[in-house]
Amino acid sequence: MNHNKLFSIIFSATAVCLPIAANGTAIGHDTVTETDFKTKEAYTGDSLATAWLNAQTGLTPEERDAIKFLYAYMPLADGNGYAPEFFLANVRSSLRAAEEMPWGKTVPHREFRHFVLPVRVNNESLDLSRPVFYKELKDRVKGMSMEDAILEVNHWCHEKATYQPSDARTSSPLSTVSQAIGRCGEESTFTVAALRAVGIPARQVYTPRWAHTDDNHAWVEAWANGKWYFIGACEPEPILNLAWFNSPASRGMLMNTKVFGRYDGPEEVLERKPTTTIINVTENYAPTRTVEVVVKDINGNPVENATVNFSLYNYAEFYPVAVKKSGHNGHASLKGGIGDFIIWASDGKNFGIVKAGGSDTNVQEIILDKASDWTGTLEFDITPPAASASLTSPTPEQRRLNDLLTAREDSIRMAYVVTFATPESASALAKSLGTDEGKTKEVLIQSRGNHSGISKFLTNIPADQRDKALRLLLAVSEKDRRDISAEVLTDHLATPETESPLFDRYIMNPRIENEPLTAYKAFFRSKIPQEDAQRYRSNPKEWVSWCRDNIAADTVWNQPGIPMSPEAVWNLRMADSRSLGIFFVASARSMGIASRIDPVTGKTQYADENGNWNDVKFTDETLSPSSPKGRLNLSFAPFGRTVDPKYYSQFTLSKIENGLPRLLEYEESDTYKSITGRGPELDEGRYVLITGQRMADGGVLARADFFNITAGTTTERPLKIRQDSTEIQVIGSFNSENMYHDLETGTDKSLLSTTGRGYYIVGLIQPNHEPTAHNLNDISATAAEFEKRGNKMILLFADENEARRFDRGRFPSLPANVVFGTDINSTNLNEITTNLNLTTSERPIFIVADTFNRVVFVSQGYTIGLGETLTDILHRID
Known part of the structure; x- marks a missing residue:
């Protein structure tokens, strides 16, 4: 059977809305799910689920319908990777929560089916966390409103796990609890699983990539009494719709969520597949506008079914945050944030690229004028949206209580962590x-x-x-x-x-x-x-x-x-x-x-x-040997402190296949020198070298260099990074999760836990040292401005012996937002020296950085007027 034709047939029908009884329970027969269930079995030739269902005589009608819903829309990886009894155990736990939780009968059929019943959240390993979590949480949220229960579940999640970056594999919820750590994708998967365990509809929200900085983020939306609210997973706040990412999200260009099943909610559908519906939730966080494009060939004729990548510059590539297909009139559109998209369209052979500015209101025309042999250079000045978050503030009492709770949860989690191997x-x-x-x-x-x-x-x-x-x-x-x-x-x-x-x-x-x-x-x-x-x-x-x-x-x-x-x-x-x-x-x-x-x-x-x-070429019947290869030789002229550009931070290389770029995924530690030192062999074909300079306001000066690699020859290309000396630039990276010893509290903690989100200053200083004294005197002279701005300044000694020798009384006018500590194992000193290419580790060193790990300023050694310089930098950033 023609699978694409089958796909069209499957999704041409209008979704059926089931009548809902007064208690929220679905009544009637879900004919759409039944049809999709049978269609999937016919397509795959796999009738395991039907055979199992026919053998079960003790299932209730609700259990049978729920199992069919899951099997109709779960990916093949799940239906053939887990036994039916596994899904039945989860179904029974979900139905129990709906029956026993006070809000269970108020959750509509649609929200229950799509946001409570599914075991899978994203791409994690599945487990039987649902009945485990229900047992732990049911009494903890007993008697609460849905809104308060959401907050309480998040406190419980913080008790179990905290943030730590790791690789792209997503751990299961029970694994996250066992490890007591997780990256944002794992924390949000875990929190969604916990909320669903007590019958609260929940979904994971992703911004595939930020526009104003590298990286992405994931968090959680939870449904209560007809509204969706957001929370930072395992990062409890006193109230809903409050998290450290309020401001970054207000600069977002696209935020989405994956819904399993044929979802018919009010949100814009970005993509509909037999198993999932991807919906656009950007409007929940940021101002939006609709970007419209028309794809045409070189003769001006509309191109139907062209792939249209709505891309953001992130990690030095044009990353597609949404992929659309052009209609019969060549038209495609996306509702996104008020910033610049790079739109790359292709008919599978030829391609075209345009920038859609945040203020553009006209339909963008994309001409597929770049053929398979086209070479050249394109430059784009890319502007992200401005921040526009409007925060709801908790009361002082709410904040005080939340702080007490999170401190207690930290201690509970740490009491578990100390049982790990030493x-x-x-x-x-x-x-x-x-x-x-x-x-x-x-x-x-x-x-x-x-x-x-x-x-x-x-x-x-x-x-x-x-x-x-x-x-x-x-x-x-x-x-x-x-x-x-x-x-x-x-x-x-x-x-x-x-x-x-x-x-x-x-x-x-x-x-x-x-x-x-x-x-x-x-x-x-x-x-x-x-x-x-x-x-x-x-x-x-x-x-x-x-x-x-x-x-x-x-x-x-x-x-x-x-x-x-x-x-x-x-x-x-x-x-x-x-x-x-x-x-x-x-x-x-x-x-x-x-x-x-x-x-x-x-x-x-x-x-x-x-x-x-x-x-290995599965589609090549001749089983020909590996693709012919040529070599690439990049040349780079150092400027400023940039002597060895970093892959992902300042440049990437992609092979253009079927008119679209495919990133070459070198190691995160790779640089210009390490890659060129290996004299990389590349498959014959066309490539694009993308470079960019991220500015302090999040904007980017981007450059795309298109060239060919020919078998048996060496291609010479310059690695050029555009510069603008009139703007503050990101000059390096520094991990805001680094630890230090806080001298006031006597505890080891992360920089981020002290600074909060935003820009901050780190100073590596010495006691009884003239250059350090000059710096501290200059900072004291501008203390009022530092205190007005509120940015934290963490001053670190090498060890506690140095700290004891420091005479704080000599600098009585230092700003109140200064925090003193020690640099555990010289971690911060070594990272700054390495990442910023400093020739020595001589102190004092001061940097201005933000919690997206961007460094925009560094000063080393003896300087005059440091206080004014630092306040000027912070002012210009704003």
């Missing part, structure tokens, strides 16, 4: 097991709440397997060590050893991309006969052919964002492109073939007997 306990285990002490300490300390499971695993395996087990644990990611199971470890530890130098990383290692880990090696050994595996090892191209001929491509029911397990792909014989790549690598490693998904290009690859990587 260097001493890890060393003791290493001695008792006879394992390498350094490796054992690294594994156990990084495992956090999973330390007991890993300790038990290492203890229970034979002594001669423990060294290999440590190699396995060091091959997976740090986050994996926090939640990897003994089942998965045991499975992959059994991988037959080879002498290949690639064995640990590319054969034994279960980690392929950012997928959930499974015990797939024994599975494939049971499915692929030994003699066949030997043949595939001798000639991996034969396994490529098998995958191409036996696994059907699916672009409808499983989106690449939620990868199917390798076992599910084998059983269903159907996969999206990402899951197919993961399947190939998993099955190849199970047969002893070194394989990977290349982290830079995203290509699926296997290694030959000489250790050379070969591209």
Whole structure:
């Protein structure tokens, strides 16, 4: 069947609105869900859910309908990765909450189906957190209004977890609790799961990328009595609709949420797929306008079905925050913030680019005038929206109580964290097991709440397997060590050893991309006969052919964002492109073939007997060798303090495929020197080198250089970063999450916890030191201005001995917003010296930075008038 045609048929029907009884319970038969359920089974050829339902005689009508809803709209990764009993347990917990919670009968059918019932929030591993969370929370929120219950659930979440950045894999809610940490995507997934557990509709909101700074953010919206409210996940505030990101969100260009199922709410639909509806919630946070474009060919004719990327400059690329298709008249539109979009459109071969300014009201015309051989340079001055947040302030009593609660929650969480493995306990285990002490300490300390499971695993395996087990644990990611199971470890530890130098990383290692880990090696050994595996090892191209001929491509029911397990792909014989790549690598490693998904290009690859990587081309029946390659030589002329531009911060490289850019994902630590030093080989084709200078107000001076790479030759290109000396510029990065020892409280804490959100000053100073004294006297002279502005200034000594030697009485007029501390292990000094390319670590050093980790000013050594300079910088930023 034509899958695209089927997709059109599926979604041509108008969604049915069920009548709602007085108690909020749906009545009548959901014919749309029933139709979609049957259509999905017919498409996939998988009738597991129907067979299971037919075998169940004890299900209530509500349970049966809920199971059908979940199976109708869950991705293939879920339907074939978890047993029906798993979903039934979650359904029963949801129905129990609806029955027992005081607001359960007030939640409308639509909100319950889409924002309470689904187990999945985004792309996390699924678990049975719902009944666990319900048991912990039901009495805690008993007797509260829905609004107060939302606040209370968030306090409970803060008690369990706090922010820490990590890789892109999203931990399950129970894993986040076990680890006691999570990045914003995990904190928000966890908080949504907790709210849904007590029957409160909740959804995760994402800004795919900010316009005024790099990075993105995720938070939570919760429904109460007919309205959606927002909260910062695991960051409790005294009232709803208050969070540190109020101001950044008011500068947002696009904020969206993913809804599982055929959703018919009032929000603008950005994209509708068989399993999900992506909706636009930007208007909840920022002023908006509708950006309209018309895509035309070089003859002026409208182009239908062109891909239109509404992009923002972020991490030095034009990142598409929304992707639309042009209609029959070439028209596409997006409701977004009051800032500049870079709009890139393509018909699959030719492309065109325009800037849609925040003040533009006319329809933008995009001419697809750049053919496959076009080269040239484009420059854009990009302006983000201005901040426009209007905050509702809590009362002083609300703020005082919230501060007391969050302090108590911190202590509860820390009481749990101190039960994790310590260097001493890890060393003791290493001695008792006879394992390498350094490796054992690294594994156990990084495992956090999973330390007991890993300790038990290492203890229970034979002594001669423990060294290999440590190699396995060091091959997976740090986050994996926090939640990897003994089942998965045991499975992959059994991988037959080879002498290949690639064995640990590319054969034994279960980690392929950012997928959930499974015990797939024994599975494939049971499915692929030994003699066949030997043949595939001798000639991996034969396994490529098998995958191409036996696994059907699916672009409808499983989106690449939620990868199917390798076992599910084998059983269903159907996969999206990402899951197919993961399947190939998993099955190849199970047969002893070194394989990977290349982290830079995203290509699926296997290694030959000489250790050379070969591209896997599932759509190429000739199974041709890897693409011809040429070399790129970038040249850069240093300016100011910029001597080695950073990838993602100041430049990126993308290959243009089918008229659209595909980012080359080098390591975050890569720079101009590290990349050019390797003399990178690139596939033949067309590329775009994007550079940008982020200004202090969030604007960007961007440059896009288009060129070709020809096989067997070296292409020379200059790496040019535009400059504007009249504006304050971002000159480097500094982690606002760094720790310091606060001398007033006697505790170790993060800079961010003291500064709050926004710009702040850090000074690295010395006692009884003339240059430091000059700086402090200058700052004292402008104390009134510093106090008026309120920006925190943290002054750090090297250690407590230095602090004791400092005579505070010599500087009685320092601003009241100065905080004194010590620099733990010189972390802040070392980072500033390295990131800002300072030639020495001589103090005093002062920086002006913000909590998006941008540095806009640095001063080192003896200076006069520092106080005036700092206040001027802060004034100009405003």
